[in-house]
Amino acid sequence: xxxxxxxxxxxxxxxxxxxxxxxxxxxxxxxxxxxxxxxxxxxxxxxxxxxxxxxxxxxxxxxxxxxxxxxxxxxxxxxxxxxxxxxxxxxxxxxxxxxxxxxxxxxxxxxxxxxxxxxxxxxxxxxxxxxxxxxxxxxxxxxxxxxxxxxxxxxxxxxxxxxxxxxxxxxxxxxxxxxxxxxxxxxxxxxxxxxxxxxxxxxxxxxxxxxxxxxxxxxxxxxxxxxxxxxxxxxxxx
Ligand code: NAP
Numbered sequence: 605x606x607x608x609x610x611x612x613x614x615x616x617x618x619x620x621x622x623x624x625x626x627x628x629x630x631x632x633x634x635x636x637x638x639x640x641x642x643x644x645x646x647x648x649x650x651x652x653x654x655x656x657x658x659x660x661x662x663x664x665x666x667x668x669x670x671x672x673x674x675x676x677x678x679x680x681x682x683x684x685x686x687x688x689x690x691x692x693x694x695x696x697x698x699x700x701x702x703x704x705x706x707x708x709x710x711x712x713x714x715x716x717x718x719x720x721x722x723x724x725x726x727x728x729x730x731x732x733x734x735x736x737x738x739x740x741x742x743x744x745x746x747x748x749x750x751x752x753x754x755x756x757x758x759x760x761x762x763x764x765x766x767x768x769x770x771x772x773x774x775x776x777x778x779x780x781x782x783x784x785x786x787x788x789x790x791x792x793x794x795x796x797x798x799x800x801x802x803x804x805x806x807x808x809x810x811x812x813x814x815x816x817x818x819x820x821x822x823x824x825x826x827x828x829x830x831x832x833x834x835x836x837x838x839x840x841x842x
């Protein structure tokens with residue numbers, strides 16, 4: 605299951621997991637058209653794809669969606685969870701409105717909490733699972749204009765490390781990937797020509813490059829990596 609799987613990094617993660625032979629559940633909030641497109645692309649890889657729209661910031665909706673899915677698939681469970689849904693609403697802290705703080709925290713941080721709490725239960729019972737949290741360079745270094753977003757991502761990094769220790773004994777691993785600038789809808793309003801001068805690799809990253817790392821952390825080969833935060837930023841910050 606990939607939250608925010610309709611577009612950008614989430615879509616690339618859906619395709620990567622499909623490539624690895626997994627059936628994919630695509631969560632999204634609003635963009636039905638993009639989600640349908642992701643579904644078609646996943647199915648083209650020969651696995652099944654299901655759409656599961658809900659707002660990750662709504663805990664009851666997340667619980668209800670997963671419970672309904674479970675009732676329809678009594679012999680299956682969600683073995684891999686990619687917590688990717690996130691939003692940014694940038695402004696300097698002095699100008700930040702309550703809404704901008706709470707919206708970003710509700711989706712980006714509380715979304716991680718609600719869906720992970722629901723899904724990890726079955727991973728523990730089945731004694732195998734992978735949770736990969738898409739965080740950000742902002743959560744490691746902090747970026748000006750992103751106090752809300754940096755706080756949310758840094759909180760998920762702490763949660764990743766704590767949860768990894770809770771669930772590791774049951775062969776469930778929890779890791780995070782921390783992208784720098786990746787070319788998606790989220791970054792399309794940024795000045796790439798100016799920003800890429802600061803990036804040693806000289807360009808924005810591609811969603812597929814992040815997805816390849818997510819795929820590795822979700823694989824059996826990564827069974828001994830737990831509680832880590834792996835940066836993927838072209839050398840922008842080490
Ligand atoms: P994006 O292109 O803006 O896509 C965001 C995705 O999240 C969409 O699928 C969207 O669904 C979904 N989403 C947003 N709010 C949601 C909610 N409340 N409930 C469920 N789904 C929701 O973003 P992206 O660039 O791919 O970013 C994906 C993740 O990577 C985010 O966590 C972001 O913070 C992180 N990240 C991105 C970059 C970057 O440079 N792009 C860098 C570091 C970290 P709809 O299609 O329905 O709107």
